[in-house]
Amino acid sequence: MDVWYEDRKMEKACASERDMRRQYGALLARKIGQRLAALEAAENLEDLRPPAVGKCHELTGDYAGCLALNLDANWRLIFRPERWSDNGQGGLDWSAVDSVVVLSIVDYH
Numbered sequence: 001m002d003v004w005y006e007d008r009k010m011e012k013a014c015a016s017e018r019d020m021r022r023q024y025g026a027l028l029a030r031k032i033g034q035r036l037a038a039l040e041a042a043e044n045l046e047d048l049r050p051p052a053v054g055k056c057h058e059l060t061g062d063y064a065g066c067l068a069l070n071l072d073a074n075w076r077l078i079f080r081p082e083r084w085s086d087n088g089q090g091g092l093d094w095s096a097v098d099s100v101v102v103l104s105i106v107d108y109h
Contacts, residue, residue, distance in 0.1 A: 001042045002099040004082065010102055024105065031071040032105060038069075045081070045097035058092060066103065067092075074109040077102065 005011035013023050014036060020029035035054050042048050045067070048056040054069035054077075065084070068076040080103060085096035 001039055001044060001047075001097075002082070003036065003039050004099065004101045006101055006103045010104065013105070014102065028072055028075060028105075031075075032077060035069045035071060035077050036102075039079070039100060039102075043098070044095050045092075045100070046095040049094060063108070067100075071105070074107045076106060076108065078104045078106060 005014065013019055014032065017029060017033060020032050023029075024032060038048060038052075038054060045056070048054065048069070050056065054071075056067055056069050059066045059068055059078070063078060066078050066080045068078050071077055079100045081092065081097040082099035082101055083097070085093040
């Protein structure tokens with residue numbers, strides 16, 4: 001899957017393990033690296049459906065239209081499909097998503 005970043009700041013934060021460690025700490029940096037690798041390795045979003053590692057899930061409210069991968073108890077890697085593809089029932093067609101944009105890494109709980 002193609003992985004893009006919302007802005008230069010997010011891209012720089014995820015560019016190297018050193019930068020991730022400095023900004024998020026060693027444990028969270030390791031998880032971020034794992035989740036980004038999983039996104040890049042996936043053929044499409046369907047490959048990340050639970051029970052896959054990270055418990056990928058669709059979000060609502062302020063993050064409607066976005067998805068998240070669990071990093072830690074409260075931390076999430078937030079991303080959105082580059083192109084929204086409807087499954088015919090008003091939801092996201094996970095198998096049609098082959099490119100995502102990473103928006104943020106947040107503790108929104």
